[in-house]
Amino acid sequence: MAAEKQLNVSDQVAVDITKMNKWYGAFHVLRDIDLTVYQGERIVIAGPSGSGKSTLIRCINALEEHQKGKITVDGTLLSNDLKNIDKIRSEVGMVFQHFNLFPHLTILENCTLAPIWVRKTPKREAEEVAMHFLEKVKIPEQANKYPGQLSGGQQQRVAIARSLCMRPRIMLFDEPTSALDPEMISEVLDTMIQLAEEGMTMLCVTHEMGFARKVANRVIFMDQGQIVEQNEPEEFFNNPKSDRTKLFLSQILGH
Amino acid sequence: MARDQLAFVRTHMLPEAPPPTAQTGAVKWLRENLFSSPGNALLTLVSAYVVFQIVISTAPWFINGVWESPSLTACREILDGKMGGCFAVLTERWNQLLFGFKYPSELYWRPGLAFVLLFIAAAPVLFGKIFPRKMLIFTGLYPFIAYWLIWGGSVLVPVFALLGVLVGAFTYSRVVTISAGVAVIAAFVAALIFWILSGYVTGPMENVMAIQAVASRDMGGFMINLMLGVVCVSLSLPLGILLALGRQSSMPIIKWICVVFIEFIRGVPLITLLFVANVVLAYFLPPGTNFDLILRVIIMITMFSSAYIAEVIRGGLAALPRGQYEAGDSLGLDYAQSMQLIILPQALKISIPGIVNVAVGLFKDTTLVSVISMFDIVGMIRGPILASSEWNGVYWELFGFACVLFFITCYGISQYSQWLERQLRTDHR
Numbered sequence: 001m002a003a004e005k006q007l008n009v010s011d012q013v014a015v016d017i018t019k020m021n022k023w024y025g026a027f028h029v030l031r032d033i034d035l036t037v038y039q040g041e042r043i044v045i046a047g048p049s050g051s052g053k054s055t056l057i058r059c060i061n062a063l064e065e066h067q068k069g070k071i072t073v074d075g076t077l078l079s080n081d082l083k084n085i086d087k088i089r090s091e092v093g094m095v096f097q098h099f100n101l102f103p104h105l106t107i108l109e110n111c112t113l114a115p116i117w118v119r120k121t122p123k124r125e126a127e128e129v130a131m132h133f134l135e136k137v138k139i140p141e142q143a144n145k146y147p148g149q150l151s152g153g154q155q156q157r158v159a160i161a162r163s164l165c166m167r168p169r170i171m172l173f174d175e176p177t178s179a180l181d182p183e184m185i186s187e188v189l190d191t192m193i194q195l196a197e198e199g200m201t202m203l204c205v206t207h208e209m210g211f212a213r214k215v216a217n218r219v220i221f222m223d224q225g226q227i228v229e230q231n232e233p234e235e236f237f238n239n240p241k242s243d244r245t246k247l248f249l250s251q252i253l254g255h
Numbered sequence: 256m257a258r259d260q261l262a263f264v265r266t267h268m269l270p271e272a273p274p275p276t277a278q279t280g281a282v283k284w285l286r287e288n289l290f291s292s293p294g295n296a297l298l299t300l301v302s303a304y305v306v307f308q309i310v311i312s313t314a315p316w317f318i319n320g321v322w323e324s325p326s327l328t329a330c331r332e333i334l335d336g337k338m339g340g341c342f343a344v345l346t347e348r349w350n351q352l353l354f355g356f357k358y359p360s361e362l363y364w365r366p367g368l369a370f371v372l373l374f375i376a377a378a379p380v381l382f383g384k385i386f387p388r389k390m391l392i393f394t395g396l397y398p399f400i401a402y403w404l405i406w407g408g409s410v411l412v413p414v415f416a417l418l419g420v421l422v423g424a425f426t427y428s429r430v431v432t433i434s435a436g437v438a439v440i441a442a443f444v445a446a447l448i449f450w451i452l453s454g455y456v457t458g459p460m461e462n463v464m465a466i467q468a469v470a471s472r473d474m475g476g477f478m479i480n481l482m483l484g485v486v487c488v489s490l491s492l493p494l495g496i497l498l499a500l501g502r503q504s505s506m507p508i509i510k511w512i513c514v515v516f517i518e519f520i521r522g523v524p525l526i527t528l529l530f531v532a533n534v535v536l537a538y539f540l541p542p543g544t545n546f547d548l549i550l551r552v553i554i555m556i557t558m559f560s561s562a563y564i565a566e567v568i569r570g571g572l573a574a575l576p577r578g579q580y581e582a583g584d585s586l587g588l589d590y591a592q593s594m595q596l597i598i599l600p601q602a603l604k605i606s607i608p609g610i611v612n613v614a615v616g617l618f619k620d621t622t623l624v625s626v627i628s629m630f631d632i633v634g635m636i637r638g639p640i641l642a643s644s645e646w647n648g649v650y651w652e653l654f655g656f657a658c659v660l661f662f663i664t665c666y667g668i669s670q671y672s673q674w675l676e677r678q679l680r681t682d683h684r
């Protein structure tokens with residue numbers, strides 16, 4: 001199983017983070033983060049709340065600014081230059097906890113907006129691409145509705161389709177199932193699993209440990225702004241090394 | 256027995272059923288809304304009596320109203336002691352109430368035509384889904400057409416003004432690839448240079464294709480209120496948006512310019528600004544320059560209402576969750592795109608009631624120009640009409656007429672805004 005998962009991983013580096021530090025005012029949120037993500041890797045980042053896991057992936061597409069260290073995304077060094085940031089953002093898709101669909105636009109318009117305005121794709125073509133991805137997340141029939149008319153699970157799948165329409169090389173998921181009703185979690189996870197099977201590079205912050213076991217090829221455990229432990233999922237769950245990890249796992253898998 | 260009742264298995268699911276058919280009809284409505292309790296029945300009867308008394312006491316004033324008479328004295332003779340309104344002042348002085356007392360009467364058709372064209376120009380902006388987008392070309396040309404119709408003079412003036420705008424737009428499109436901010440400034444400077452240069456052309460050629468010119472000081476009546484209202488609302492909305500965005504800017508200089516402007520303007524009464532426009536501005540201008548009074552007033556009212564609109568829009572911007580900004584950012588949209596496509600459409604939708612509030616207030620505040628000796632509708636009533644020997648003493652009819660004109664316009668604006676809000680609702684339908 002583990003070997004099979006490794007298959008799609010190439011030695012091409014997708015994201016490279018070295019000695020990255022971030023502060024909120026005087027509060028040191030991220031401390032000396034070193035992380036190399038290879039093309040095709042599926043990484044799950046776990047940890048207690050406030051451990052900096054969301055902040056970490058938000059630094060990758062510069063939604064949060066880091067103060068020290070280097071982040072290289074797909075060969076481009078992240079700098080303060082707006083053009084550079086926009087370029088990286090258009091290569092990196094992001095799915096949020098609260099979906100953040102645009103409520104004043106239809107589902108289809110949500111999906112075609114960025115391709116039309118950022119990629120300058122002709123409208124017709126952008127709509128075809130959007131319908132392709134909406135079919136993939138299994139809601140093409142909702143294309144002309146507004147986000148407010150959809151269930152949470154459907155909205156999150158639209159959000160995934162919206163990101164995919166930009167043909168990103170890397171996908172970031174920031175607790176994509178945390179705001180969902182329990183019965184809707186699996187439909188979103190299924191979409192993510194499908195995406196992983198196609199070889200998408202993914203970084204997921206999530207508490208879905210079943211998903212981590214099934215899909216991830218690496219699990220990262222963070223606490224107090226640091227990477228405490230990382231390993232293959234089998235080893236990580238069955239044989240955690242650090243006491244902090246053991247405690248965390250016992251708390252979330254305890255019942 | 257009790258044990259048996261604990262277990263239950265549904266054998267078939269209930270189909271969806273319609274709600275019980277409500278009893279309808281006028282009697283039910285009356286009973287529910289007007290006579291639901293003895294207290295409410297009493298209130299209903301008392302209010303009905305009050306309404307009845309008001310109608311009874313004012314009806315003769317309308318019914319006996321005199322619509323044709325040369326003066327108030329003649330009107331009172333016709334009434335012969337009966338109660339009745341002298342509406343003759345409206346039929347006799349309607350032209351002054353609408354156009355002022357100096358606008359040449361043979362040219363009334365020109366502002367009239369401009370007024371009719373206003374609806375055609377506004378239609379595609381107000382009802383974008385119903386009218387074809389190509390009509391927006393006419394909307395763009397309308398200000399120049401309307402200017403020419405109302406002020407008259409050589410056609411070259413509005414044509415060169417339009418060309419100046421085009422020069423600015425062209426400059427903008429050339430420079431925008433470098434930086435949007437620089438492009439705006441460059442476009443403004445280019446247009447300004449073009450206008451100053453074109454002054455040398457239009458000056459000596461003021462009779463080329465000219466229609467009879469009317470000076471600003473000859474204009475008056477409700478026309479002035481409408482002109483100021485339409486121009487100032489349409490200018491202060493974009494300016495207010497820029498100020499609101501500027502106030503949120505991360506660039507400190509831009510931010511502070513906007514904050515100081517907004518706070519200063521909001522802290523000063525409109526009437527003092529109008530006095531500034533009327534008197535003080537003249538001191539700052541080079542001697543001999545003829546800076547049109549209407550233009551000065553337009554600048555002041557626009558500044559005033561744009562500060563208010565900016566604050567209303569800031570409220571709308573603040574109401575948007577941060578996730579909307581982040582979603583736009585994460586898709587790679589730049590600042591201008593995410594404002595134009597994501598943030599402003601939602602923020603403006605939230606701000607509609609507030610913006611309409613400011614717009615209606617602004618429109619009514621245009622009557623304040625009467626204190627700086629402009630003869631708008633209130634200025635006309637208080638000045639030339641009430642001061643005339645024929646109509647000295649007719650208050651209710653004249654001010655009532657002004658109220659009706661303002662009410663129709665403001666009520667129309669309010670109804671439009673409610674319609675627009677319903678149109679833009681996307682949450683549940």
